[in-house]
Amino acid sequence: MNKIIMILVAVEILMCHQSISQEWAHEGAEWYYDYGIFYYVGYIKITYEGDTVINDQHCKILTKTRITKDLTTYQYDTVFLGNEYTWSDGDKVYIYRHEQFYTLYDFAAQPGDWWIIPETYYTNSCDTIGRIQVDSISSIVINNSTLRVLYCSEYENSHWSLGPKIIEKIGSVYSYMLPEVNTNCGIADLFEGGALRCYSDNDFGLYSTGIASECDYIVSVEKDEVPEKSxxxxxxxxxxxxxxxxxxxxxxxxxxxxxxxxxxxxxxxxxxxxxxxxxxxxxxxxxxxxxxxxxxxxxxxxxx
Missing domain, CATH: 2.60.40 (Immunoglobulin-like)
Structure with a gap:
């Protein structure tokens, strides 16, 4: 009898740990995304900063910061990009935009399912919403946690997309966490972030995609190594x-x-x-x- 109780307790502890490890924006959560445009290179850092309540909904505050280096002046710059307000019901991650909550990710979605995603920033030529659809699903084990994976594509004529691969807890991998413009509304010459470099939190540990040697790496270019307009x-x-x-x-x-x-x-x-x-x-x-x-x-x- 004692052995059965011990087994049940162990299973309960394991399930509790698994639930925590898959929680969206767990304590200490940090995302690093690649960034590079014109002569500016660097990264976007998104961090879980605390909680708030919007429309009676408990939300997690995600703070966005851009850190760049100007390859023409060799100066560094840090810019606060604002906060995002998100929450999750276990399957879906929601984001607050235009005084309402939109679905950002839906990990219960099946192939053929779709949902509306909101804009991340204002553009003159783009719609304020987009639409993505799920092509296939799978799972992946990262740091001993089994996570659901969505393989998505932008819906025909949608002005916003989320990238082709989205991992539970982590978000978009080959693209930014948040929707980005695509060429359906003209030439996209504006974007907030690029592909994921790293994700970590206090329970899950570190996950790196390998596209940068360090999460906060900024390319090192000396003035006499790569002259301007080379x-x-x-x-x-x-x-x-x-x-x-x-x-x-x-x-x-x-x-x-x-x-x-x-x-x-x-x-x-x-x-x-x-x-x-x-x-x-x-x-x-x-x-x-x-x-x-x-x-x-x-x-x-x-x-x-």
């Missing part, structure tokens, strides 16, 4: 081909990313002028990540 892309914007011009030296390699941090092409550079086929890319803003002597920085171009 590279050029012409024509910019372009339809099918761009020419990447290296004016002072040939980089080790370059890689093309979309605004959500997803790799699109990898190119080994052999010449000072390299013709690159971009006909297979969708319309929008892209970044060329240039690697030279184990240092990186980015160059923006637009695909028409």
């Amino acid at each position: 590279f050029e892309v012409i024509p910019n914007p372009s339809d099918n081909y761009i020419t990447f011009i290296s004016k002072l030296f040939i980089p080790d390699n370059i890689e093309v990313f979309d605004i959500f941090g997803r790799s699109q092409k990898k190119i080994n550079i052999k010449n000072e002028r390299e013709l690159i086929d971009i006909s297979g890319l969708s319309k929008g803003v892209y970044f060329i990540l240039i690697n030279y002597k184990k240092k990186n920085f980015s160059y923006k171009f637009i695909k028409n």
Whole structure:
């Protein structure tokens, strides 16, 4: 009898621990997202800062901060981007926008299900809401916790998307936590955050996607290592081909990313002028990540 009781207690403790480990925005929760636009590189940090009540609903306050380095002036900057107010019922994560709560993630969703997502920031040409749909589902074990996974795509004509992979407790992996604009409402030249670098909280521990050597890493570029305007892309914007011009030296390699941090092409550079086929890319803003002597920085171009 005592043995049965001990087993039941152990199972209850395990289930309680599993529930805590999957809690949205658990104590100490921190997210780090990649960021890079024009000559600014760095990261977005989102932290769970406390609780509040909105419309009689208990919410968790998530604070957003952008930390960047200007590769032309070599100055660092820290900008407070505001707070987000979220809550979860265990299956869904909700976010407060436009004086109401929208579903941000739905981990009980099945293939074919869809929901409305809100804008993250105002744009002149985009709708205030978007729509995503679930293509498939699975699960993954991270830090001894079994987490549900959604594989999603943006709905036809939706102006906002969440990225292709969303993990329970963690959120979007290949994109920002919050909805970002896409090319359905014109060329997207504005975004708040990129792909996930790291997630951690006091119970779950650290999860790193591996896209950065450290969660808070900012590319190190010295003034005499990569002079301003060392590279050029012409024509910019372009339809099918761009020419990447290296004016002072040939980089080790370059890689093309979309605004959500997803790799699109990898190119080994052999010449000072390299013709690159971009006909297979969708319309929008892209970044060329240039690697030279184990240092990186980015160059923006637009695909028409």
